Amino acid sequence: MNQPEYKVLIGMEIHVQLATASKMFTGAPCGGTQDANTQVDGVVLGLPGVLPVINRRAVEMAMMVGLALGCRIASITKWDRKSYYYPDLPKNYQISQYDQPLCGAGAVDITLPDGSIKTIRIRRAHLEEDAGKLLHEAGHAVSMVDLNRAGTPLLEIVTEPDFSSPDEARIFGEELRQICRYLGVSQGIMQQGHMRFEPNINLHIFQDGSVFKTAISEIKNLNSFRSVERACTYEIRRQLSQFMTDRTAALSEPKTTRGWDDDKGCTTLQRSKEDAHDYRYFPDPDLVPLRIAPEWIHTIQETLIELPMARRLRYEKLGLSAKDAAALVDERSVSDLFDAAVMLHASPRRTANLLLGPAAKVANQRTAEKGSPVLISDLGITPEQYTHLSGMMEDGTVSASAAVTIFETLCSGEEKDPLVIAQKAGLVQVRDTSTTQAWVNEAIGRNPQAVLDFKNNPKKRQASLGFLRGAVMKLSQGKADPKLVGELLESHLNSQS
Numbered sequence: 416m417n418q419p420e421y422k423v424l425i426g427m428e429i430h431v432q433l434a435t436a437s438k439m440f441t442g443a444p445c446g447g448t449q450d451a452n453t454q455v456d457g458v459v460l461g462l463p464g465v466l467p468v469i470n471r472r473a474v475e476m477a478m479m480v481g482l483a484l485g486c487r488i489a490s491i492t493k494w495d496r497k498s499y500y501y502p503d504l505p506k507n508y509q510i511s512q513y514d515q516p517l518c519g520a521g522a523v524d525i526t527l528p529d530g531s532i533k534t535i536r537i538r539r540a541h542l543e544e545d546a547g548k549l550l551h552e553a554g555h556a557v558s559m560v561d562l563n564r565a566g567t568p569l570l571e572i573v574t575e576p577d578f579s580s581p582d583e584a585r586i587f588g589e590e591l592r593q594i595c596r597y598l599g600v601s602q603g604i605m606q607q608g609h610m611r612f613e614p615n616i617n618l619h620i621f622q623d624g625s626v627f628k629t630a631i632s633e634i635k636n637l638n639s640f641r642s643v644e645r646a647c648t649y650e651i652r653r654q655l656s657q658f659m660t661d662r663t664a665a666l667s668e669p670k671t672t673r674g675w676d677d678d679k680g681c682t683t684l685q686r687s688k689e690d691a692h693d694y695r696y697f698p699d700p701d702l703v704p705l706r707i708a709p710e711w712i713h714t715i716q717e718t719l720i721e722l723p724m725a726r727r728l729r730y731e732k733l734g735l736s737a738k739d740a741a742a743l744v745d746e747r748s749v750s751d752l753f754d755a756a757v758m759l760h761a762s763p764r765r766t767a768n769l770l771l772g773p774a775a776k777v778a779n780q781r782t783a784e785k786g787s788p789v790l791i792s793d794l795g796i797t798p799e800q801y802t803h804l805s806g807m808m809e810d811g812t813v814s815a816s817a818a819v820t821i822f823e824t825l826c827s828g829e830e831k832d833p834l835v836i837a838q839k840a841g842l843v844q845v846r847d848t849s850t851t852q853a854w855v856n857e858a859i860g861r862n863p864q865a866v867l868d869f870k871n872n873p874k875k876r877q878a879s880l881g882f883l884r885g886a887v888m889k890l891s892q893g894k895a896d897p898k899l900v901g902e903l904l905e906s907h908l909n910s911q912s
Contacts, residue, residue, distance in 0.1 A: 418659070419622040423651055425578035426538075428613040428633075429591060431570045431601050432545065433476045438566035439544040440467030440510060440702075445568075451550070451561040459566040461506030466701050469494075473568035474517065474705065476600040477542050478715045480570055481518030483594050483722055484537050488712050492517045492541075493704040498695045503547030503560050511571075513696040515704075516541035523594075524724060525586050530737070535587055536575040545569050564608075570600075576615065581647035585640045588612055593723040597747045605638050612637040616650045620658055629654045630668045633688055634675055646675040650682050726750055733763040742771050748792035755798035756805070765805035768815070773822040794826055804833040811896050817842040845894045848903070851887075854895055855903045858886040869908050880904060 438445055441458035457465040478488055495513040518540035524532050547565040549558045572591070578584045592610055595601040603609050617631045632654070634646045650673070658665040670688035675681075721729075723744045730740035730753075744750050749770060756766045774791045781789040804821060807813045813821065817837065824836045837843050845851060859866055862883060869879040880901075887900045 418655070419620050421621065421655060422619040423579050424576040424617055424619065425581070425584050425647060426576035426615045427572075427574045427578065427584060427587065428615065429572045429574075429588070430545075430611045430613075431480070431572065431591075431595055432609045433473050433568040433570055434599070434601050435470055435472050435476065435568050437470060439470050439473055439542065439568040441566060442468075443566060449563060451559070451563060454563040455565065459505065459562060467510065467699075469702065469705065470568060473542060475715055476568075476598075477517050477540065477570045478707075478712065479598050479600055479719065480572070480595060481521065481540050482712075482716055482719060483598060484518070484521040484523045484540065484572070486518035486521030486537055486540055488707055489515060489517055489519060490709075491515065491704050491706055494699040494702040495696045496699050497543075499693075501546065502558070503549050503562065503565065505547070505562060505565060509544060509546065510699055510702070511543035511696075512541035517705075517707075523587075523590070525583070525590050526724065526727070527583065527586065533577075533583065535577045538573045538575050540570055540572045543569050543571060576617075578614075581644040581651070584612075584614055584647050585644040588640050588643055590724065593744070597720060597723055605640075608638055610638070612643050614643060614647050614650075616647060616654070618651065618654050618658070620655070627658065627662070627666060629658060629665055631670045631688070632682070633670070633672050634682055635672055635685065637675055642675060642677060645677075645680060646682060649680060653682065730763070730767075733757070735763060735767050739767050739771060743767060746790055746792065748790060752792050752798060752801070756801040759798055759802040761798075761802035761805045762809045765808050766801050769801060769805060769818065769822060773819045777823065777826050795828070796822070796825055800825055800831065800833060807833060807837065811844055811846060811898065813837050813842050813844055814893065814897060817844070817893065841892070841894065843894070844896045845891060846896045846899060848899065851891075851895050851899050852903055854887045854890045855900065855907060857890055858883055859904075859907065862886055866908065866911075870911065880908070883908075 435445055437443060438459065441456055443456040443459055444454050458467055481488055492512060493515045494510055496508040497511045497513070498508045500507050516539045518537075520539070521537035522534050523537065524534050527533055545564050545567040547560055547562040550561055551558055574587070578587065588610070592601075592603045592605075595610070596603045601609050613633055613635055614637070615631050615633045618629045620627045620629065632650055634650060637643050637646055654665070657668075672685045672688045673682040674685050676683055726744045727737070727740045730743060731737060735743070743753050753763075753766060753770060757763055770791055774794060774796065777794060778789050778791045781794075804818055804825075807821075808815060808818050812834070817840075820840065820842060821833050821836045824830060824840075825833065830836050830839075865879045865882050865886075868875040869883075883904055884897065884900055887895055887904070888897065
């Protein structure tokens, strides 16, 4: 059977763990790598007589994300109990938000691989508390429950089914992680479950003049961008194959929840997908509705910073490549460092080259030595030093290779002035024409074959010119200005041709 035409519809539910000091409805601490069941209290355990109290900071962080995603912030929001039984849910219900979420409809743009912009609609974003975690350790015949994560504030972001391919879903996940990290509301460490993705996938299949819609499959708890893309790719193929093999069964299948087996590269059926009534939502009687004053929203709006996508587009307008712009924006502290240097009138291109070249190299070396991440912004080089060094490169005081040596010396902390380092190391470029011409003449005299190749073999002209330029730089011990060397060489050789 020929494969029919089809349209992919993917929506996403993303759980973002908010980086608050305490939990969503109690003062018990969040985060860290403490021993199991040490970050709990009576509220987390659901003991009789305890009462929850709303974490104001979690509400503000959620509002920040909502505003960044263009969401409408509710004037009144309330809390609901979502009832289900699971061993790591101490109360047998989760405090969440059902019909009056904190953040309503919004939209965010993502950049696709071809450079085009696509708008992804946000359906809602609401606050809730996390459950605990089941531990399945080798050698134990039972599962153990760790409730340290229980009660941690989560922001669940729900999109419309606007993704038409697995890579779009991955790109959105990466963009959302950057936004949350820029805002400081989440560390976004995927290995620690700070963000968990649940794509909802189905197909519209066009055949025999009709449109057939496969049932929605929700893939649970993906904690890497690679898994998002791979799981979506597999599920699309599975649904299409099922339709082509047994159309009746494919179209009669209920909505399902599936897990992802990363080792086998496939999804596995877990259960039929619940509807809202299955959770028996009802307003939490222990928590009053929360009124959000316009002044509060305005205060949060004032704290927002320029977001990653806007920065990338601005950097491209400064003349940087899309790749370099994305690399600079990857860490907010590095992006801030670049902006501070440019504000001091540093060359954007030269500064980007320094940050992504020698600075990245030193940061990687220190990361390997230390065994923990060292960022470019951790090296202690100030915006003023980047500005000074990039200016020396721009006006030809030092070459690009000399700048690398100067930067490494700056990182050692022995000297803070790039020009002083260049002078002491003899790295200041000689731009005197007569001195440079003497080096050029000597290089030409020592390499007659290269001169003949330049004159007589058009295929070897560029190679010969490069060889002679290198010879001049060697004679000058790297002090000659490469641009001036090139100009004098070409002038001399062309006049002799």
